[in-house]
Amino acid sequence: MKQLDRKIFSAIGYVSLILLAVLCIFPFILVVSSSLTEESKIITDGYQFIPTAFSTEAYSILFKYPQEMINAYLVTIGVTATGTLLGLFLTSMTAYALSRKDFKWRNKFSFFFFFTTLFSGGLVPWYLLIVNYLDMKDTPMALIVPMMLNVFYIIVMKSFMSSIPEAIVESAKIDGAGDFRIYVRLILPLSKPALATIGLFLALAYWNDWYNALLFISDENLMPLQYYLYKMLGNMDGMRKAMMGAGAVVTTAIPTESLKMAMTVVATGPILLAYPFVQRYFVQGLTIGAVKG
């Protein structure tokens, strides 16, 4: 009898997990296969799970005049690399200072940071500050700076660093090392798991960001990838113009529906390719964080 409950449970478990997994993957397959389906077939039969009329036309149009797409890619790569490095440096440095138990004012400073998660001035003053007072509109700064520091990441990093034995810091001090030296030479190398986790969080946030671009970017040369995709999906005339502006002689009708999906695939590609490898670090980092509470 002991086996029966196990069997019932396993049956429920397998069925529901497989169902959930399929639901999570299915939409992606739909996008990829739609991007490879002939436009006329989409118009008559709708988006399809398995392409019945295979066509790579959407991709060949997309790659014929790739300047704008490449530009958007470069903006995103630049912003992601700069933002992640700066953010990681500032987050870890701040966390180090807050994790030092011999620093008398650390609770005061911690509260100074934490309070900003409880109360805020709202979107309007923040927006006006960045646009009217800091003059960041249509600069790369607007894409990088506002997302650089995040209280949650500082707290996660701080709690990791607090678990590093105090004796290491003390012996280094006796050897005459200064605080900054201890941070760079000792604490940073010991904090690799936390750095990897927060670095991934930051990189993902920068890579997927379109909100700051929506608010602050109107210059087409500064459009990051996700915002470019957003613009193109919402505005097929814009897409047509982009194609023509790039020198395309549009003789045939542009396959807008499959082109939309091809753009989505190209804009998502790197994340989809990297995610199985990156995921492992996320899981490790989250596991550490969850156990620590």
Added chain:
Amino acid sequence: MKGHTFWNDLKNYKVILLMLLPAVAFFLLFAYIPMAGIVIAFKKYDYAGGIFGSAWNGLDNFRFFFESGDAWRVTRNTALYNIAFITVNNALQIFAAIMLFEVGGKWFRKITQSALFLPYFISWVVVGAIAYNLLNYDIGTVNALLRGLGLEPVDIYNTPAYWPYILVIVAAWKSLGYGTVMYLAAISGIDTEMYEAAEIDGANIFQRIMKVTLPNLYPTVIILVLLAVGNIFRGDFGMFYNMVGNNGLLFSATDVIDTFVFRSLITSNDIGMSAAAGVFQSVLGFATIMTVNYAVRKYDKDRALF
């Protein structure tokens, strides 16, 4: 005495304070100064005068906001959506975590977990594109399926009634993998002796989950729910904006405070009312966090956030 004066401390902590300087400057600039900017909500903002040069107009901005009839709608939507998200997301994540922990071999577990995590990695823009792909009236997959079955297609983008369900499903879909990992970590941390003891007492697997796993997950659930409840008046702008955009036909069911504030600021350029709505949101949020934290503190001091 000498070592305990403020100036000596300052000297001792010189390097540490310098290391804190960039972050302090950042939060002063991007968080504390905007808090002072709340005065905009009480002003008739004009660009020439700026924040401090514009004329005062008392509570007029708030009056417009509340009299427009939008205030109640967006507040109700924001709160109800968040309550639905908190309930559905956590229940589903706990369920998936328990199943992943109890069922299957290493490979099965790895593959399903990877699948569940996939939606977390893509931007809301792409989710919006996928939703369009599925729900579009003419060529969307859902309607293609309905037509194939000989049923009437539904005009989803023009029917507010469907959207609470759609948005709850999408939110659950996107956050499933992330939350599942959190709970999985908590389950892995449960002492195996408890499971062995339950086994010896003759508990079957269902009893084991009800009596051992769930009670042990309780602290994690409380922390995650507490954090979420504090944000109950904040809408996930990325989600609502990419799923619905500026589709006014759906606003009765989909407009939240964040989309309303954004629209008043960017589209209708009504800076005063937008700021007033933002202040209203911040004050509600602050009051909620304080109340919830106070209640938890009273009930169990260790579980409170601060």
